[in-house]
Every structure is written in structure tokens, then in C-alpha cells.
Amino acid sequence: MTATGEEHAGALTGPWWWGRRRSAVLDGSLALVSAVECGAEGIPFARDAGIPVSVGIVFGLIAGSVLLVRRKWPIAVVLVAIAITPAQMGFLMGIVGLYTLAACELPRRIIVALAGMSLLGTMIVTFVRVRQDMARGDLTLGDWFVPFASITTSLGLTAPPVLLGLYVGARRRLMESLRERADSLERELQLLAERAEERAEWARNEERTRIAREMHDVVAHRVSLMVVHAAALQAVARKDPEKAVRNAALVGDMGRQALTELREMLGVLRAGDGAGRRAASVSLAVVGVAEAVSEAVAEEAAGDGPCLSELEELVGQSAAAGMVVDLSVEGEARLYAAEVEQTAYRVVQEALTNVHKHAAGAKTYVRLAHRGAEIAMQVENEPPEPGSGSAARLPSGGNGLVGMRERVVALGGVFVSGPTDAGGFRVSAVIPAA
Secondary structure (H helix, E strand, O other): OOOOHHHHHHOOOOOOOOOOHHHHHHHHHHHHHHHHHHHHHHHHHHHHHOOOHHHHHHHHHHHHHHHHHOOOOHHHHHHHHHHOHHHOOOHHHHHHHHHHHHHOOOOHHHHHHHHHHHHHHHHHHHHHHHHHHHHHOOOOOOOOHHHHHHHHHHHHHHHHHHHHHHHHHHHHHHHHHHHHHHHHHHHHHHHHHHHHHHHHHHHHHHHHHHHHHHHHHHHHHHHHHHHHHHHHHHHHOOOOHHHHHHHHHHHHHHHHHHHHHHHHHHHHHHHOOOHHHHHHHHHHHHHHHHHHOHHHHHHHHHOOOOOHHHHHHHHHHHHHOOOOEEEEEEOOOOOOOHHHHHHHHHHHHHHHHHHHHHOOOOOEEEEEEEOOOEEEEEEEEOOOOOOOOOOOOOOOOOOHHHHHHHHHHHOOOEEEEEEOOOOOEEEEEEEEOO
């Protein structure tokens, strides 16, 4: 496997300018061999130059040890190799220096210029040496051998290391580019994973809120009416009053307990703790509560959802429970999208439920207006008369107005609720028809 850029950078533990310890050992070994070579070649150079042999050896050792800095200053190594070429010294240093120069990330013109200088210097020195040997009689070949020997020798000492260095440098740059791309892809995958987790959490929260809103709208209204009927039964029972009162009180207690448990479960759904298992267990618990009012909930869930044509029936149910409700419709009724009609129905339903809870006995006005590009609804109740508080004592979880607002805003509408100047309460909503 290929290490990423971060892992590759973390592996750079060598001393000074070396990235790895093994690179430092390799350069040190090459410099030692080059120094020994140049020191040995310094002996004949000193004799030919007429200087002490020790000076030639020391000069060769110093010149050959320059190979130690080939990774830091490759140009300097190549220039030193070119400078000592007339002394027939530094062949190893010239080859390794050209290879390092070609493998470095230097401008191509510098590499070509220095390689050309090395080629020309080697060619000239070889040409002179071969001619001297032929003049002394050491070589008896024809004159053609001098240029041939100089050209082949210079090319053999220059071209292979330069070409190999160019190949290794290109491969190294390719590997670095692949490492960078791998790092970039890894970061992008990490970002995508984080965004996917955020989207999943958002979807879970939306689903919990939707379940809470649906269960509240479907169950709360009908259970509230059940409690109101039970309270009315307590007041009007005449035949076997004691038994009627006990049964009515039992119905009222069961209804209140069902509403309390339902709202506790809805609160857990909205809380967002333990997304998967908690949502599943609470959903099962809500189903259990729904089964407690099985006929009403099943009837609501079996259809495609409520629509505005059922609004009169909804108002009639509240009127049957003892509420004085005035329904008025403006404009010509027409068909809307299913979600628009369901939202409008739920707003009126929840507003009537709130009147049952908080203003029992108060006269209520329900207004529905069909407009060109929107549908508007308003539910307003007068202040309850003193002493007319409901004996039902319905519990309230505070999610009704929140659910109405969420429904309306989700369709791009406007929702407003609050007390009136007369002491009552008003709920208004406008929903786009499209």
C-alpha cells in the first residue's frame, strides 16, 4: 500500500537535510567511496603536475567528499565534478551528481546546461588523453579512434545518469501527486461522512417531530371530546345517578391518563435522545395508546387524511360537546392539494381542542376564506364566562400551537396566534393554494 502524504511526512526522521536515516547512510557511503577514488587518482595527478603526492591525495579526498551534499546542493557537486575532470578525477562523483541533478525539481534548462558542460568537459579531456597516448605510441589505432573514443566515453558517463535521474524524478513527482490526491480524497470522504451523519440526524429529528405532530392531531382532539362528554355525563345523569357518576368519572380519568401518557411520549419523541431505539420504542408505545382509542384512531388512519369537506362535521362534534360554534365560509370552495387541505383541517381541529381545554363554554367563531392564491382560516373564541370552568380539567402539553405552526410554515404559509383585546384567544393561518 502507498502511504499518504501525512504518513510520508511523519516518516521524515533523518538528520540535517536528509529525510531518512538510510538516505544519510547512503550518501555518506557514496562520499567515502568517492573520496577514496579521488584520493587514489590524486597520486598520478600530483606526479603529472609536479606537486607533492600528499597534496594531491588531500586534494582528492576533499574534492571527493563533496558528494556528501548532493541532495542539498546538487549543482555544486556537478560543478566540482566538472572542475576536476581535467585531472581525471571524480568519475563516480560526476555520475552520481548528474543523476541527483536530473532527479531534483530544478528548471529543465539548468539540468540541460550542466549536463552539456559535463559532456563537453569529458569529451575534451578524453580527446586530449587519447591523442597523448597515441602520440606516445601506447595506442596504434587510426585517427578515427580519437573522436570515437571521446564521444562514446562522454556520452557513456553523461547520458545514462541524466536519463535515469529524469525518470526517477518524474516517478517521484507522480507518487507525491498521488499522495496529495489520496489525502484530498480522504478529507473529502470524511467531510461527506460528517455531512451524511448530520443529514441523518436531521432526518431522524424531522421524523420524530412528524410522528409527534401526527399522533397529537389524530388522537388528542377525539380523546379531548371523550373527556368532555364524560364530564357532561356526570352533570346530566338521572337514572341510577351513583353508577352513572362512577362510570362517567372512570371514563374521564381514563381519558385524562391517556392524554397525559400520550403527551409524555410525544415529549420523548421530540427530545432526540437515543435516536433509533428510543424512537422505535416510543412509536410502539404510541401505537398502544392509539389502540386504547382504537375505533377513532383507526378510522382516521385508514383514510387518505381529512379534508375541508369534513370541516362541518368537525364543528358539529364540538357543538355536540356543548360548545357554541359559528362557522362561516367566504369565497367559492374548490379542490386543493391534499397536504393543503389536511393542514387547514388540522389547524381548525387543534384550535377547537384548545378551546375545549382552556375556554370551555366560550362562544367560538370559525372563519374559512377561499382566495385566489391562498386559503385563510381563523378560529377565535370569546372569553369564558366566570364560573364556567370545565370540570374535565384537561391536561395540556403545550405542543398544539407548535405543531400548527410547523405544519403551516412547512407549506410556506403564515401562522399567528395570541390573546385578543377582549380576553379571548385567536388562531390565524394563511396557506398558499399551490
